[in-house]
Amino acid sequence: MNWRKLRIFLLTVLVLCLIPATRYYQIDVPLLRFLKGTPQVDPLALHLSGEFVETNLGTEQDGDGSVTVRMVAQQYLFVPHCILVPSGVPVHLRVTSADAVHALAFEGTDYNVKVLPGTISEAQLQFSNAGQYKTVCREFCGAGHYAMRSELRVVPRDQFPALRPGERGNCAAQ
Numbered sequence: 732m733n734w735r736k737l738r739i740f741l742l743t744v745l746v747l748c749l750i751p752a753t754r755y756y757q758i759d760v761p762l763l764r765f766l767k768g769t770p771q772v773d774p775l776a777l778h779l780s781g782e783f784v785e786t787n788l789g790t791e792q793d794g795d796g797s798v799t800v801r802m803v804a805q806q807y808l809f810v811p812h813c814i815l816v817p818s819g820v821p822v823h824l825r826v827t828s829a830d831a832v833h834a835l836a837f838e839g840t841d842y843n844v845k846v847l848p849g850t851i852s853e854a855q856l857q858f859s860n861a862g863q864y865k866t867v868c869r870e871f872c873g874a875g876h877y878a879m880r881s882e883l884r885v886v887p888r889d890q891f892p893a894l895r896p897g898e899r900g901n902c903a904a905q
């Protein structure tokens with residue numbers, strides 16, 4: 732193989748790599764569907780029924796002292812806008828998207844959760860100290876991506892309001 736052929740070959744490989752790279756946001760969801768099977772949740776019906784209806788969002792106290800947080804990411808906000816969790820206990824995060832691919836990150840921590848429509852992303856978090864973290868979107872999701880911000884408040888365990896069964900906590904409870 733001479734140099735000319737090699738250059739053409741390498742250029743072709745590069746172009747072939749660029750095509751899927753630029754189509755990344757489009758292929759992401761179908762690829763995950765292909766790997767994970769049928770959608771777990773219908774992104775268009777989140778508000779109508781199932782785990783992610785509005786009254787089910789926020790922080791829920793589990794029997795063992797840990798908490799479960801359910802959130803929806805959508806263009807261009809996170810619902811609920813501010814979540815409240817106790818420090819020093821496991822936080823089970825369950826989040827889905829109502830539209831595009833987002834990435835939920837808590838600034839100042841290593842937590843970064845990719846959120847896709849049709850699937851439920853799960854993550855186990857734990858915050859040792861009380862404090863406030865900015866919740867940001869780290870996946871380009873459209874014109875309002877850079878404004879997609881919300882808040883996570885970690886309060887000392889004994890200051891976390893005791894929730895009744897079925898009740899959901901958010902920052903308004905503080």
Ligand code: CUA
Pocket residue numbers: 805806807832833834868869870871872873876877879
């Ligand atoms: Cu949502 Cu970027």
